Amino acid sequence: MKEYWQEELETMKRPDLEKLQVERLKKTVELAMNSPFYGNIFKERKITPESIKSLEDLQRFPFTVKDDLRSHYPFGLSSVPLEKVVRLHSSSGTTGNPTVILHTQKDLDEWANQVARCMYMVGVRNTDVFQNTSGYGMFTGGLGFQYGAERLGALTVPAAAGNSRRQIKFIMDFGTTAVHAIPSYATRLAEVFMEMGIDPRKDTKLKTMFIGAEPHSEEQRKRIEQLFGVKAYNSFGMSEMNGPGVAFECKEQNGLHIWEDYVIVEIVNPVTLEPVKDGEIGEMVLTTINREAMPLFRYRTRDLTCIIPGDCPCGRTHRRIARIKGRSDDMMIVKGVNIFPIQIEKILMNFKELGMNYLITIETIENNDEMLVEVELGDTVRVDDYALLQNLTKAITHQLKDEILLTPKVKLVERGTLPQSDGKAVRVKDLRKNH
Numbered sequence: 001m002k003e004y005w006q007e008e009l010e011t012m013k014r015p016d017l018e019k020l021q022v023e024r025l026k027k028t029v030e031l032a033m034n035s036p037f038y039g040n041i042f043k044e045r046k047i048t049p050e051s052i053k054s055l056e057d058l059q060r061f062p063f064t065v066k067d068d069l070r071s072h073y074p075f076g077l078s079s080v081p082l083e084k085v086v087r088l089h090s091s092s093g094t095t096g097n098p099t100v101i102l103h104t105q106k107d108l109d110e111w112a113n114q115v116a117r118c119m120y121m122v123g124v125r126n127t128d129v130f131q132n133t134s135g136y137g138m139f140t141g142g143l144g145f146q147y148g149a150e151r152l153g154a155l156t157v158p159a160a161a162g163n164s165r166r167q168i169k170f171i172m173d174f175g176t177t178a179v180h181a182i183p184s185y186a187t188r189l190a191e192v193f194m195e196m197g198i199d200p201r202k203d204t205k206l207k208t209m210f211i212g213a214e215p216h217s218e219e220q221r222k223r224i225e226q227l228f229g230v231k232a233y234n235s236f237g238m239s240e241m242n243g244p245g246v247a248f249e250c251k252e253q254n255g256l257h258i259w260e261d262y263v264i265v266e267i268v269n270p271v272t273l274e275p276v277k278d279g280e281i282g283e284m285v286l287t288t289i290n291r292e293a294m295p296l297f298r299y300r301t302r303d304l305t306c307i308i309p310g311d312c313p314c315g316r317t318h319r320r321i322a323r324i325k326g327r328s329d330d331m332m333i334v335k336g337v338n339i340f341p342i343q344i345e346k347i348l349m350n351f352k353e354l355g356m357n358y359l360i361t362i363e364t365i366e367n368n369d370e371m372l373v374e375v376e377l378g379d380t381v382r383v384d385d386y387a388l389l390q391n392l393t394k395a396i397t398h399q400l401k402d403e404i405l406l407t408p409k410v411k412l413v414e415r416g417t418l419p420q421s422d423g424k425a426v427r428v429k430d431l432r433k434n435h
């Protein structure tokens with residue numbers, strides 16, 4: 001088995017790592033000159049490989065945004081002839097044209113390496129049985145984890161999305177030790193385990209979970225860990241950056257190492273686009289420096305996070321990003337207050353009496369913005385225990401008010417009554433007229 005503790009790269013001294021980044025940036029510029037989109041930009045801005053001397057030179061590049069990908073759909077950002085491209089992934093495209101990301105065979109090999117490195121980092125080995133509950137297809141969580149786990153040599157169970165009872169049968173029959181699931185699905189799976197009278201903590205071999213692809217709070221992670229009796233690691237990825245494998249927690253579970261031999265990371269103020277200091281929240285901007293078919297320069301991810309200052313005790317020198325707070329477009333402005341769904345989740349998850357599914361609805365009532373927070377009860381609470389429900393509602397409302405500075409209406413509902421999505425959870429319904 002090839003070792004995926006890539007010590008030389010993972011613990012590279014910062015000056016050496018930065019030198020490697022500059023080298024790779026130059027190579028990437030050379031490739032991207034062939035792309036119709038970047039070719040023009042580079043000509044205009046006189047960007048050539050030779051003109052890149054240090055990471056400072058990145059500031060000469062304009063930002064790339066999702067709309068650039070849309071308006072050059074499908075192949076306008078390709079840096080290699082199409083005969084070298086072996087796969088594409090495309091986003092759903094609910095608004096306008098979808099986006100497309102192209103990969104050469106080398107790109108796919110590098111991506112598998114990234115994911116294998118992440119999994120190895122938290123203890124997955126070729127003796128593990130890895131089950132993937134992501135959809136296989138355009139969603140990168142499927143094939144991304146599949147090839148990474150195979151590369152590592154684990155026995156893979158490509159169960160794909162849905163059919164929880166079958167997932168559980170596989171977990172039991174095949175002795176699954178590691179699972180990848182989006183957090184909202186992990187909680188659903190825990191419920192089905194309960195319904196089937198199986199205790200995943202005792203009756204399975206599960207020990208590791210990878211949760212990602214959607215924002216979730218530390219509190220939700222802890223719940224998932226308790227429900228399954230596992231360690232759950234935060235996995236960040238996005239299709240534009242291949243998919244999973246971009247940034248991943250190490251065993252310290254304190255921030256996600258972002259693989260800086262693959263991307264250059266900047267955090268900028270989303271309004272002024274100026275860089276912010278380490279520890280300050282801003283929008284993450286990423287440049288691919290190890291991709292052939294479709295490099296992206298200074299791609300605005302819309303994801304809000306910060307660089308965690310200081311070194312990680314694990315010894316890796318690649319910097320850590322904090323848990324994603326949400327996308328800039330997830331921010332709700334209600335009565336002039338800026339709120340992220342994750343702030344609400346954090347409070348709800350602290351109440352043991354509550355389940356894990358919730359829905360935030362905002363609507364205009366008599367010219368006022370009103371927020372309704374509906375949350376499912378856990379199975380320890382009886383829905384006709386009115387006194388308890390009343391007290392609970394009061395306590396939740398109070399804590400939410402402290403966190404988000406306005407008083408929402410809180411409604412406790414029976415388990416299984418709120419909508420459950422097949423893919424990423426939909427947490428907010430904004431019914432206001434101007435939305």
Ligand code: ADP
Binds near residue numbers: 140213214237238
């Ligand atoms: P889509 O844009 O259709 O959701 P992706 O699957 O590429 O498609 O989603 C990437 C986005 O998912 C990221 O930009 C981020 O907003 C979110 N995301 C991915 N991983 C995490 C994570 N670990 N924590 C929070 N959000 C995440």
Ligand code: ZN
Binds near residue numbers: 257312313315
């Ligand atoms: Zn670490």
